Amino acid sequence: MTKKKSSGGALIAQNKKARHLYELLEFFEAGIALAGTEVKSLRAGQVSFTDSYVTIHNNEAWIVGMHIAPYANAGYVQHDPDRDRKLLLHAREIDTLRARVEQKGLTVVPVKLYFKNSRVKLEIAVGRGKKLHDKRQDIKQRDVERETRREIMRH
Structure with missing residues (x-):
């Protein structure tokens, strides 16, 4: 179920809703x-971050609202599935x-979660919330592109 990413890592999850709700400016x-146990759950693809976001406290970046399901074979030591997780970024x-x-x-919203050289990486983006008319315009543009591709395929 995992797809290969161009950087060589396996894609774990993608936040498709982020591209719909936000105009993503910087990644x-x-x-x-x-x-x-969280890494093992991620390898099984048991993660959800549709309503998550990134906050900054005390010069540290944290992701809030990301749910990583408990690992089934963990034994008696389980992680908290909804805890805030620290993001590892440079100070600048x-x-x-x-x-x-x-x-x-x-x-700041999460966009992708993937493995890169056996380490878990999170792609985050700075985004501006889209208005309703912007969303409609994007849908209309997608429909036009789809129609042109169909016409090209027919000829």
């Missing part, structure tokens, strides 16, 4: 601090994110 790759990247978030209307 960052972050490591994520996890427990062993955290400063850049803080500056962007302080601007009105911008937020």
Whole structure:
């Protein structure tokens, strides 16, 4: 069920809703601090981050609202599935994110979760919320592109 990413890592999950709800402006790759059972659950693809977001506290970036299901074969030591997880970023990247978030209307959302060299990486993006007419315009544009592809395939 995992797809290969161009960077050589296996895609674990993708936040398709983020591209629909936000206009994504700037992307960052972050490591994520996890427990062993969390990594095993991720390898099984048991993650959901549709309503998650990134906050910055004490010069540290944290992802809030990401659910990693408990690992079935973990035994008596289980992780908290809904805990906040620390993102591993350089200080200048955290400063850049803080500056962007302080601007009105911008937020940081997770886009992709994938393995890169056997480490879990999270792609986050600074985004601006789309208005309803922007969403409609995107849907209309997608329909037009789909129709042109169909016409090309017919001829």
